[in-house]
Amino acid sequence: MxxxxxxxxxxxxxxxxxxxxxxxxxxxxxxxxxxxxxPSGPVKDVASGTPLGHPLHPALVAVPIGSWIAAAYxxxxxxxxxxxxxxxxxxxxxxxxxxxxTTGISDWLDTTDAERRVGAVHASLNTTAxxxxxxxxxxxxxxxxxxGVAVSFLGAGLTGAAGWLGGHLAYARGVGVDTTVFEEFPxxxxxxxxxADLADGALAGVAVDGEPVLLAEExxxxxxxxxxxxxxGGPLHEGERxxxxxxxxxxxxxxxxxxGSVVRGPAVRPQPVLETxxxxxxxxxxxxx
Numbered sequence: 001m002x003x004x005x006x007x008x009x010x011x012x013x014x015x016x017x018x019x020x021x022x023x024x025x026x027x028x029x030x031x032x033x034x035x036x037x038x039p040s041g042p043v044k045d046v047a048s049g050t051p052l053g054h055p056l057h058p059a060l061v062a063v064p065i066g067s068w069i070a071a072a073y074x075x076x077x078x079x080x081x082x083x084x085x086x087x088x089x090x091x092x093x094x095x096x097x098x099x100x101x102t103t104g105i106s107d108w109l110d111t112t113d114a115e116r117r118v119g120a121v122h123a124s125l126n127t128t129a130x131x132x133x134x135x136x137x138x139x140x141x142x143x144x145x146x147x148g149v150a151v152s153f154l155g156a157g158l159t160g161a162a163g164w165l166g167g168h169l170a171y172a173r174g175v176g177v178d179t180t181v182f183e184e185f186p187x188x189x190x191x192x193x194x195x196a197d198l199a200d201g202a203l204a205g206v207a208v209d210g211e212p213v214l215l216a217e218e219x220x221x222x223x224x225x226x227x228x229x230x231x232x233g234g235p236l237h238e239g240e241r242x243x244x245x246x247x248x249x250x251x252x253x254x255x256x257x258x259x260g261s262v263v264r265g266p267a268v269r270p271q272p273v274l275e276t277x278x279x280x281x282x283x284x285x286x287x288x289x
Contacts, residue, residue, distance in 0.1 A: 014118060017118050018114035023120050048267075049268045064100055065163070068152065086140070093133060108120070115169060119169060122165040126162045185285070189286045190286060201216070208285055213226065213227050222276040224274035224276045244258065
């Protein structure tokens with residue numbers, strides 16, 4: 001099969017998942033339960049990767065996948081003397097999949113529409129694969145090595161399919177990607193808005209050279225941040241101010257107005273900060289030097 005043919009077939013398959021609204025019914029039932037189990041707060045921030053500045057899920061999934069791949073290698077090339085080691089790797093992979101799944105749930109709770117549907121199928125495949133690896137571990141433990149190997153290979157196939165969907169979410173749908181990464185702010189001070197628009201603590205959303213910018217006055221200084229939330233692109237100027245921060249209206253990520261740092265997730269990347277100055281009652285901004 002040619003590369004273009006394979007890629008086209010995969011795109012058609014994932015396109016059907018993205019447009020299948022039947023998945024929404026299942027997701028709607030599961031989401032409230034997961035929100036209660038993983039509410040917004042410090043624990044969810046850790047699961048999102050906020051303290052690290054990068055999503056945690058992609059890092060953690062390497063542990064179970066690596067363990068299961070190593071087990072498969074021992075099954076194929078290790079001989080009878082490696083059966084016990086392969087069994088331990090299968091079990092370790094299954095245990096390490098639990099924190100990886102928790103971080104994935106955290107990310108999935110902040111998705112909607114097509115991303116939510118693909119994420120639901122991704123999670124279903126991984127859950128089934130994890131169950132198969134659990135069966136494989138039990139079979140191996142009871143001395144049924146051949147059955148254990150066969151079941152683990154089925155799990156590996158599902159893990160591969162789930163991994164492809166995970167890659168699609170990150171690289172094709174932008175889940176977990178800083179939404180401001182390609183924004184180009186002016187290198188010279190450029191007119192943005194009247195200073196009067198920032199009276200009484202107002203948050204102003206303006207376009208500067210075609211890029212959305214958030215303006216706010218704080219302690220006599222004008223602050224300017226990228227207006228598109230780094231997490232999922234929410235318009236920050238539609239949010240609210242809380243203790244020197246702006247709260248995203250979509251997922252309640254909180255960014256410090258002074259320096260754009262993340263005070264509360266699920267965002268992991270800080271907001272880009274612009275330099276400001278005021279001339280003749282007008283606010284001007286430029287890319288931070």
